Amino acid sequence: MIKWLGAALGAALILAIMLLLQTPAEFDWSLPEDYPLPLIPADNPMSAAKVQLGRMLFYDTRLSGNETMSCATCHIQALAFTDGKPRSLGSTGATHPRGSMSLVNTAYASRLTWANPLLDKLEDQALTPLFGDNPVEMGLGGHEQRAAELLRSESSYSQLVGKAFPNDADPHSIINAVRAIAAFVRSIVSYDSAYDRYLSGDTTAMTSAAVRGMDLFFSERLECFHCHGGFNFTDSTTHANSRVDTIGFHNTGLYNVDENGAYPEANTGLYDMTGEPRDMGRFKAPTLRNIAVTAPYMHDGSLATLDAVIAHYQRGGRLIEAGGDAGDGRLSPFKSEFVGGFELTVSEKADLIAFLQSLTDQTVLTDSRWSDPSQ
Amino acid sequence: MRTPYFIPLLLILLVSCAPAKTPFTLTFAPHWDGNAIECTGDSTQLTDLRFYVSALQLIDSDGSVIDAELENDGEWQNSDVALIDLEDGRGACVNGSTATRAFVQATAANGEYLRLAFTVGVPFEQNHANPMSAAAPLDDAAMHWHWRSGYKFLHAGFRNADRSFWMHLGSTGCEGTVQNISMCNAANRVVVEVPLESLKNLEIGIDLARLFATADGSDCSSGPAESACAQPFKALGLTHQDSVSDVQTVFALLP
Numbered sequence: 001m002i003k004w005l006g007a008a009l010g011a012a013l014i015l016a017i018m019l020l021l022q023t024p025a026e027f028d029w030s031l032p033e034d035y036p037l038p039l040i041p042a043d044n045p046m047s048a049a050k051v052q053l054g055r056m057l058f059y060d061t062r063l064s065g066n067e068t069m070s071c072a073t074c075h076i077q078a079l080a081f082t083d084g085k086p087r088s089l090g091s092t093g094a095t096h097p098r099g100s101m102s103l104v105n106t107a108y109a110s111r112l113t114w115a116n117p118l119l120d121k122l123e124d125q126a127l128t129p130l131f132g133d134n135p136v137e138m139g140l141g142g143h144e145q146r147a148a149e150l151l152r153s154e155s156s157y158s159q160l161v162g163k164a165f166p167n168d169a170d171p172h173s174i175i176n177a178v179r180a181i182a183a184f185v186r187s188i189v190s191y192d193s194a195y196d197r198y199l200s201g202d203t204t205a206m207t208s209a210a211v212r213g214m215d216l217f218f219s220e221r222l223e224c225f226h227c228h229g230g231f232n233f234t235d236s237t238t239h240a241n242s243r244v245d246t247i248g249f250h251n252t253g254l255y256n257v258d259e260n261g262a263y264p265e266a267n268t269g270l271y272d273m274t275g276e277p278r279d280m281g282r283f284k285a286p287t288l289r290n291i292a293v294t295a296p297y298m299h300d301g302s303l304a305t306l307d308a309v310i311a312h313y314q315r316g317g318r319l320i321e322a323g324g325d326a327g328d329g330r331l332s333p334f335k336s337e338f339v340g341g342f343e344l345t346v347s348e349k350a351d352l353i354a355f356l357q358s359l360t361d362q363t364v365l366t367d368s369r370w371s372d373p374s375q
Numbered sequence: 376m377r378t379p380y381f382i383p384l385l386l387i388l389l390v391s392c393a394p395a396k397t398p399f400t401l402t403f404a405p406h407w408d409g410n411a412i413e414c415t416g417d418s419t420q421l422t423d424l425r426f427y428v429s430a431l432q433l434i435d436s437d438g439s440v441i442d443a444e445l446e447n448d449g450e451w452q453n454s455d456v457a458l459i460d461l462e463d464g465r466g467a468c469v470n471g472s473t474a475t476r477a478f479v480q481a482t483a484a485n486g487e488y489l490r491l492a493f494t495v496g497v498p499f500e501q502n503h504a505n506p507m508s509a510a511a512p513l514d515d516a517a518m519h520w521h522w523r524s525g526y527k528f529l530h531a532g533f534r535n536a537d538r539s540f541w542m543h544l545g546s547t548g549c550e551g552t553v554q555n556i557s558m559c560n561a562a563n564r565v566v567v568e569v570p571l572e573s574l575k576n577l578e579i580g581i582d583l584a585r586l587f588a589t590a591d592g593s594d595c596s597s598g599p600a601e602s603a604c605a606q607p608f609k610a611l612g613l614t615h616q617d618s619v620s621d622v623q624t625v626f627a628l629l630p
Contacts, residue, residue: 131519136470142517265601272600274548275560
């Protein structure tokens with residue numbers, strides 16, 4: 001009798017262990033408790049193996065047509081995954097009309113890139129740098145077979161691919177490479193800036209100048225928070241518990257080339273996607289996390305420093321006195337009502353900059369989870 | 376001699392087996408001012424010419440419209456859409472592919488047809504499905520606009536001593552999200568209709584001198600802000616901002 005019970009218990013234990021091994025372990029985001037979880041597409045669940053695979057692919061130049069460029073070429077960790085250029089350069093020398101963007105916390109972005117109302121998934125976004133031909137970024141179009149072969153033939157990849165996509169009959173596909181890259185990008189989250197530590201109770205984490213700057217940032221006088229609000233400092237934010245996606249696109253009066261509010265033809269923002277006149281010059285308010293390390297600023301890198309960005313808001317729109325883009329952005333009919341201009345003393349400006357600097361998270365800029373695995 | 380009873384039967388059988396459908400081929404050729412052009416050559420060169428053809432139809436004397444069937448060959452055409460590729464990657468076609476395909480293979484019910492119509496474009500359903508899992512001929516990454524959602528219906532470009540230009544045509548102003556587009560305000564599908572004498576030797580000339588009559592310098596990616604799109608859009612019978620047009624003048628049946 002005892003024997004039978006022992007055997008039954010043993011079998012049950014083995015069954016339980018098998019079941020445990022079957023269900024993939026919850027992905028460890030290591031997020032602070034009060035942080036919401038990101039939304040994950042049902043067809044691309046997170047796993048440690050997939051993120052590791054994505055990390056290798058993100059840094060692999062063999063994913064470009066001429067094998068010179070990886071995602072990391074334009075998204076450098078030390079620069080919060082931007083490239084330091086006003087506008088990015090593709091693998092064949094073409095200039096992108098816009099500048100690279102930080103990849104930190106894109107897991108929480110309700111819309112991706114500078115002004116695209118359609119792009120809501122990292123999986124879909126990655127296809128543009130990989131295959132886009134206007135401009136050519138990585139130029140992988142036509143080399144899909146070679147990339148799939150890389151996943152199959154190189155042992156460091158082929159093993160991980162099997163682990164990352166355990167249920168696929170043939171997991172060595174470009175679509176899985178894209179899923180893995182997206183999972184890696186999704187895993188890049190920031191929660192360890194001086195500002196975060198200050199919020200979680202460490203009152204010494206921020207300087208007093210930065211605290212004064214924070215009050216200015218969240219004031220009705222400066223209005224920054226209307227567009228750069230919430231834990232990710234952008235109103236285009238979503239997460240696992242949010243009931244609705246918030247999506248915001250705003251014209252900040254950066255240009256007014258024809259006195260009717262036009263932006264230069266190469267970058268009309270949301271208007272390029274919708275053709276609606278009222279969408280002229282409307283862009284996503286980017287996250288301000290790590291903003292001190294992502295110069296130059298704005299969609300076309302046309303403001304070199306944080307000082308220049310604040311001067312632009314202070315004036316209530318930028319004045320360009322000469323050249324093809326000349327015009328007074330302050331007078332643009334499309335400008336948001338939240339960019340009205342304000343008084344700001346020199347020391348207040350320094351405080352505001354100190355606050356923006358307190359949003360830098362050294363962990364996300366250096367952590368080996370997101371660094372080049374070959375280094 | 377007695378006529379075997381099965382002969383009339385055989386006749387009936389033969390008649391009913393005679394094909395009720397005619398296969399036909401629609402061929403395309405790039406031209407400049409009526410002269411054939413290629414990626415190589417001394418005067419005007421093609422720099423790109425690829426496009427999708429769908430909704431192939433024949434119109435008879437009563438005005439009834441008969442859908443022609445595309446043969447699904449698993450490579451250049453499925454049963455709804457065909458890819459035409461008139462560039463061979465040589466010479467000025469620097470971003471092209473070596474493979475070419477100049478024709479659509481189709482069948483139509485037998486009939487007396489007066490006109491032929493087709494659309495340059497991908498039908499809405501297939502246009503906004505996930506391109507990463509699409510079958511041929513919709514698996515060509517070079518013909519997709521990942522950030523706008525949908526295929527580029529037409530790639531066309533030329534270059535000569537005086538000027539050069541290229542355009543990518545596709546739907547814009549789409550609503551929804553990339554994998555769930557509900558509609559596009561500017562569908563930008565080109566409808567071509569030509570008179571017809573028979574279904575034999577059907578060849579359509581694409582005159583880039585008409586498509587790019589005055590286009591110069593920059594390029595057109597179908598964006599509403601791109602003023603350089605106005606002239607080529609007009610030639611394709613498409614509306615672009617204030618420039619309105621409804622009849623294309625680029626595609627014509629060659630004599």
